[in-house]
Amino acid sequence: MIPVSLTIEGLYSYQKKQTVDFTKLTRAGLFGIFGQVGSGKSSILEAITFALYGETDRLDSRDNRKYNMMNLKSNEMFIEFVFVTGINNNMYMATAKSRRNSKNFDDVKTIERLAYKFEKNDWIPIELNILENVIGLSYENFKRTIIIPQGKFQEFIQLGNKDRTQMLKELFNLGKFELYFKVASIEKKNDENIHTLDGKLQQLGEINPEYIEQQNNLLQIITKQSDDFSKQLGAKQKTETELEQLKLLFDKKLQLQQRKEEKVSKHKDIEKIENTLKKYEYCILNFKNIFDKKEELTNEINKSQKLLDSDKKKLTLTLNNLKDLNNKFEKVKIEYDKKETIQKEIDELSKISKIIKLEFDCSEISVRLKKGEKISAQNLQIINDIKVEQKTLTEQLKTLKTQMPDLTELYKIKEWHTQNNNLFNALLEVEKEIKIIENDKLQVQEQYNNLCNSNNLLKNFKFDSYRIENIAKTINFLTTKIEENKEKILLIENELEHLNVQSKLEQYTKSINAGEPCPLCGSLEHPKILDIQNVSISLKNSRNCKNKIEKENTEIENSINSLNNISQKLLFKQEELNKNFTKKTDAFAKIEHHKTLFKWEVSDTFEVIENKFKLAEKLKVEIEIIEKTIEKNSKEIEKETKNKEKYKETLDKLNQELTNNKSVIELLKSQIEILKVNDFLNSDIEQLKNEINNKQNFIKKTIENFNLLNKQIAESQNICNNLTGKIGANKTILVNEKEKSEQINNKINEQLKNSSYNIEEIKNILLQEIDIDKEKLNVNNFKQAVLEIENQLKPITIEINNRVYVAESHNLLKAEILNLINNIKQLNQDFGKIKNEINKLNDDLLKIKILQKEGKSLSERAEDIKILKNLFKGSGFVNFVSTVYLQNLCNNANERFYKLTKQKLSLEITEENSFQVRDFMNDGKTRNIKTLSGGQTFQAALSLALALADNVQKIISSNHNFFFLDEGFGTLDKDSLNIVFDTLKLLQKENRIVGVISHVEDMKEEIESNLQIINNEELGSLIKPSWE
The missing domain is CATH 1.10.287 (Helix Hairpins)
Known part of the structure; x- marks a missing residue:
């Protein structure tokens, strides 16, 4: 990730909107952000991390973060951070903004965070979690590897083994090596498969092939019986079908005859319905409409009369109310005129x-x-x-x-003196090394003298000049001596063999007695017995001589080994001595060359320069x-x-x-x-206000009463006028309606004269409410049904002819057919049962073979899984991989740390995965990393942090090497600070982008490309670039 720009407004000490152009800073490789303590330097990094992750170390959500992050003189907080990342240098933007409630100072709105990606010359909104994905780091690891806040720089060194392993696990995705639970799951599944397979084998049981053959023979017998029964069934079913058809004809004929009789019994009711329909249709046609009109007019006359009576009553009440309102109005008008x-x-x-x-x-x-x-x-x-x-x-x-004084010139002179001291120190180190090697060489020569003095054979081989060739002569002499001794031993062994024979013969001569057979030849006579004396003494002397020579050979071989060792040591020390003499010559040459570089007129010593600096x-x-x-x-x-x-x-x-x-x-x-x-000058203002209010209320009330009464009088007058007109109109309507009613009565009387029914009979007929269409349909349906029954009976009678249906014979035939069907069904069931059994036995036999093969495979797999499970148990594999990553990280860090410390120190990993330091200035012995000085600790932490950042960049496929460090450096002494300066200058040569935040002014002079943060009492923190 490489920052492009950062815009801040209303954050902590930043009041006005300000923008940092990181492109000019990153172009320099090494840049700094400087300012006094509390000026707002660290807020720049905090703005970046909050825009990206919505988190800040300074405050959490419980600290009312949204209020405390906003500047107290600002009403709006805004952060905009633009950066590029990834192989394709994709550009992203993260923003965070919030506003203060204009009506409540303490109420700050929720901070709104948004993310964008630059595509096709436009910012496209994206999800916030995408930012963490493209950066490839969590918030905590981002602070440890890319942008390191104040006080966190040495955290990686100080982390415990567990926390450091967890950090590496997150950074390098080592969770993918946490395979124990996956293997356990696989093992559980494999065990379940084994148990399932065993259960299946137990369910299948044992299978006998002879039993399968018996069941096949039984199938053939059942098939033959089933065929015989099927032939008999076919003949009987044909006869039964014919009888069933005859039975249906007889049943249908009987049903039709019963329906015909039923219809004949309802004929009189149908005739009665037809007569009633004729009367009803006559009354509907001649009297229904006129009777309805008469009833409607009667209702209208009653309604008009009631409405007329009601309006007359309302008119009387309204006239009385109007009189009362006029009286009140006259009284209010008098007060109204005074307003x-x-x-x-x-x-x-x-x-x-x-x-x-x-x-x-x-x-x-x-x-x-x-x-x-x-x-x-x-x-x-x-x-x-x-x-x-x-x-x-x-x-x-x-x-x-x-x-x-001119500090630039002083710094150059001081740098010359420092380099000069370093060259002299390097020369002293080489001379010291030469002395050490010469002392070591003397010790080897002393070993050679001691060896020669302790060995009588070598006393004549002591040399004043300890050359390798002389030692080689000595080794050749001793080698020749060994060969001579081996020849002596061979002769002594021959002699010992002869003496052993003599010893055996001596034993035999002692066992020869007169008159007894010889143990060797069996002779009873012994004229000349062998005389052997002192054989045992000779044997002892020869053996002692052999042992002495063998011992001497062993000593000589040890001496040869010691001489070879001494020769190798001398050779090695001589080579080292030659190398250091070459270094000494080079050191002298460098010193002489460095003297030529002193081009200043002053000839001040290093101490004088230091005093001038002070x-x-x-x-x-x-x-x-x-x-x-x-x-x-x-x-x-x-x-x-x-x-x-x-x-x-x-x-x-x-x-x-x-x-x-x-x-x-x-x-x-x-x-x-x-x-x-x-x-009124001595009056109280409140008293005047009360008096004004009283007078205003009086006027207001008077006007309201005046207007109200005026309105009520007008409304009452309108009501009276409306009621008078309405009563006149209703009287006219009532007269008209009565005349119409009289006309309808005369018409009814005329029609009754021409009818055979009186008025009461007509009313009763009309009250029936008969559905004419429905009743006519019912009558027609009845007649049509009778005709259909007669038409259906004719063909059935012809088809039956003279045949007779006997139910007992039919039932007996059905029983025989059912018996045959049951027998065939039983045979088919037996056939299917046996056939299924045979198929099942064959399938089970095949399954057993397959399951046995699978069982063998699963058992072998279980053994392999067990080995893997033990390997991955207790996160052992993750810890192993973590150790490998940590060791690689340490190796990468050492490439820089070893150079920074001028080949004096290197970092190592202990068995507990902690850090220790190997000190080459003290015979390469190790010591705790906490024993480093302030400057050395900075170098170690920086080397590890850069190595960590390099690895992270590779993981997230980024070609950018960016590193931001917020470290005050105020606790470092001058020498440690010089180490920091030198280290940062070296980083600048590695094509890295490194940002430093500090309040130390000396660093500002060393880093040309920088930002100066100034905290103004009125305007807050202001950013001043070095190029402006």
Whole structure:
């Protein structure tokens, strides 16, 4: 990830919107962000991490983060961070913004975070979690590898074994090697498969092939019986079908005859229904409409009469109410006519209240004017005093700057002296190494002397010059001596063999007695017995001589080995000595060459240069103090000048306000006509307000009553007019309706004269409410049904002819057929059962073979799984892989750390996966990493952090090497700080992008491309780039 730009507004000490252009900083490779403690340097990194992850170390969600992150002088917080990452250099943007509630200062809205990707010349919104995916790091690991906040730089070294392993596990995705539970799951599944397979084998049991053959023979017998029964069944089923058809004809004929008789019994009811329909149709046609009209007119006449009576009653009540309203209106009108006079009194009382208020304000303004004039005079005195001090400080600053030496030249001279000291130290180290090697060589020569003195054979081989060739001669001599001794041993062994024979013969001669057979030849006579003497003594002497020679050979071989060892040591020490002599020559040459590089006129020693630096530091501190005082005084003058203008503006406003108030008082007095101002000057303003309110309420109530009564009178008059018109109209309607009713009665009487029914009979017929269409349909359906029955009976009678159906014979035939079907069914069931059994036995036999083969495979797999499970148990494999990664990380870090410490120190991993240091200045012995100095600890932490960052960049497929460090360095001494400077300069040569945040001014002078953060009391933190 490489930052492109960062915009901040309203975050912590940053008030105004400011943008950091990282492209100019990253182009330099090494850049810095500097400023005093508390100026807002670390807030830049915090803005980046919050925009990317929504997290911050300084505050969490319980600390009311959204309120505390926002600057107290700002109403809006905004962060915009743009960066590129990945192989394709894709550009992304993360934003975070929030606003303060304008009505409630303490209420800050929830911080809204958004993410975008730059595609096709536009910012496309994306999900927030995509940012973490493209960066490839969690929040915690991002702080450990890319942007390291203050106090976190040495965290990786200080982490415990468990935490460091967990960190590596997250960074390098080592969770994929956590295979124990997967293997356990596979083992469980494999065991379940074995148990399942065993269960299947138990269920299948044992199978006998002879039993299968018997069941096949039984199938053939069943098949033959089934065929015989099927032939008999076919003949009987044909006969039964014919009888079943005859039975159906007889049953259908009987049903039709019964239905015909049923219809004949209902014939009279149908005729009655037809007569009723004729009467009903006649009445509907001639009387229904006229009877309905008569009823409708009767209802209308009753309704009109009721409405007429109701309106007459309402008219009487409305006239009485109108009379009462006119009486009340006359009384209210008298009060209504007085409202203008009362309103004028209200206006004058309001003006008198304003006069009293203005008189009081004039008094207050006069007091404030006196105080303001006094403060303004004091302000002028302060400004004059500060200006005098400022002039004095400016002259002092000018004097100190003329005394300040040229630091650039001093640094170059100091660097020459430092390099010169390093070259001399290197020469001393080489000379020291030569002495050590020569001492080692003397010790080897002493070993050679001791060896020669302790060995009689070598006393004649001591040399004044310890050359390898002389030692080789000695070894050749000893080798020859061994060969000679071996020949002697061979001769002694031959002699021993002869003596052993002699010893055996001696034993035989001792066992020969006169008259007894010889144990060798069996002779009874022994004329000349062998005389052997001192054989055992000779044997003993020969054996001692052989042992002595063998012992000597062993000693000689040991001496040869010792001489070879000494020869190798001398050879090795001589080679080392030659190398160091070459180094010494090179060191002298470098020193002479370095002397030619001293091109300055001064010939000050290193100590003098150091003193000049101390003087420069002292002058620098004094200059900074004076500059800060001048800056502070300038701000104070600016502040007091603003106060002066503010005081003047305030006094002018007060004078103007006093004049305006007096003019308004005179104007208001001139506008009062009815009341007398002096009568109210001692009155309380609240009393005047109450009196005004009472008069206003009186006017308001009077107007409301007047308007209300006026409205009510108009409404009542309208109601009376409407009711009068409505009553007249209803009377006319009622007369018309009665005339129509009389006409309808005459028409009914005329029609009754021509009818055979009287009026009551007609009403009863109409009350029946018969559905004419439905009843006619029922009659027609009845007649049609009778005709259909007769038509169906004719063909059935012809088809039956003279045949007779006997149910007993039919039932007997059915029983025989059913018996045959059951027998065939039983045979088929037996056939299917046996056939299924045979098929099952054959299938089971095949399954058993397959299952046995699978069982063997599963058992072999179970053994393999057991081995894997033991390997992965207790995260053992993950810890092993973690150790490998840590070792590789340590190796990568050592490539830099070993060079940074000038081949004096290297990092190692202990068996507990902790860090230790191998010190090559102390015979390569190891010691705890906590024993390193401040500068060395920085080098170690930086080397590990860079190695870690390199590995992370490879994992996330990034071609960018970016690293940001927020470390104060204020606790480091001058030597440690120099180590940090040298280290950072080396990083700049490695094509890396490294950012440093610090408050140490010396670092600012070393890093040209930088940002200066200044915390202004009025404007907050301001960012000043070095190139502006």
